[in-house]
Amino acid sequence: MALTPQSNEAFLREVDEELRRDEAMKLWKRWGVLGIAVVVAGLVALAGYLWWQSNSRNVAGEQGIKFNEAMNALGNQQPAKAEPILAELAKSGSEGYSALAKFTQAAIALQKPDLKTAARLFAEVAGDSGTAQPLRDLALVRQTLAEYDSLQPQVVIDRLRPMAVKGNPYFGTAGEMTAIAHLRMGRRDLAGRMFGEMARDETVPASIRQRAVQMAGVLGVDAVDQTEEKKAG
Numbered sequence: 001m002a003l004t005p006q007s008n009e010a011f012l013r014e015v016d017e018e019l020r021r022d023e024a025m026k027l028w029k030r031w032g033v034l035g036i037a038v039v040v041a042g043l044v045a046l047a048g049y050l051w052w053q054s055n056s057r058n059v060a061g062e063q064g065i066k067f068n069e070a071m072n073a074l075g076n077q078q079p080a081k082a083e084p085i086l087a088e089l090a091k092s093g094s095e096g097y098s099a100l101a102k103f104t105q106a107a108i109a110l111q112k113p114d115l116k117t118a119a120r121l122f123a124e125v126a127g128d129s130g131t132a133q134p135l136r137d138l139a140l141v142r143q144t145l146a147e148y149d150s151l152q153p154q155v156v157i158d159r160l161r162p163m164a165v166k167g168n169p170y171f172g173t174a175g176e177m178t179a180i181a182h183l184r185m186g187r188r189d190l191a192g193r194m195f196g197e198m199a200r201d202e203t204v205p206a207s208i209r210q211r212a213v214q215m216a217g218v219l220g221v222d223a224v225d226q227t228e229e230k231k232a233g
Contacts, residue, residue, distance in 0.1 A: 063089060063097045070104065079108055099131040103139055110146055119146035137163055141170050144177060153181035166197055172204035179215065192219030199223035 066085050073082035082104075089101035106121035122143035126136050144151070144159055156177055157164075163174035175198045182191035198204050198212035200223060216223035 063092065067097050067100060070101070074104070074108075083108070096131075099125050099128055099135060103135065103142075106139070106142065106146075110142065115146045119143050122146060134169070137168075137170060141174050141177075145173070148177060153184040156181040164194070166201055167203075171201065172198060172208040175204075176208055176211070179212075188219050192216055192221040195219060196221040196223045 066089060070082040070085040086101045086105050089097050090105060092098050102121045103125050106118045109118035109121065122139045125131060125139035126143055128136065140159065141163060144156060148156065160174040160178050163170045164178040165171060168174070175194050179191045179194035182194065195212045195216040199209055199216050213223050
């Protein structure tokens with residue numbers, strides 16, 4: 001039986017929505033993981049340097065030297081030289097350097113990619129009450145990234161809720177994973193809202209904002225116009 005014009009239009013809309021969902025997932029798989037993997041080494045180096053700088057008077061100088069040796073080796077593309085140093089520091093139980101060593105080990109595993117090892121190490125850092133909260137939060141975001149394909153969407157949303165808010169330093173990454181989780185649950189409205197917030201937040205990294213603008217447009221949120229109006233105002 002032939003479809004009526006109204007039924008045909010509804011069918012095409014349904015197909016279009018499914019194609020948009022598929023495109024959303026393709027964008028995430030192609031650009032999301034790649035973009036985060038590229039910057040993670042820089043984040044690790046920066047976190048290590050800041051931690052070492054602020055705590056250099058309160059920690060053993062020998063461990064500080066070892067950690068810097070590992071960072072220099074990674075900067076020179078010599079992970080084989082850095083890994084045994086990091087393994088020793090990770091087992092040392094030293095406040096600060098043990099967590100940083102595990103975080104760096106996890107980042108290396110994430111780039112291989114050895115997602116299981118990365119997730120385990122990030123989880124250890126995230127669950128360490130003796131570690132500074134910003135590093136624990138970052139570790140939780142990275143843990144979720146490593147486990148993303150195996151997690152239920154609601155688990156992602158609940159886990160990242162504290163970070164997926166405007167003003168949080170990890171809003172871009174946490175918000176992007178949260179928005180895709182909303183899409184997986186069929187909540188296009190919540191996904192569009194999240195992408196729109198990221199697109200309008202100038203503190204979000206430019207690469208993530210660009211993707212957010214594209215995804216917001218796909219989901220019917222006019223993020224580009226709103227951003228331009230804000231700048232014009």
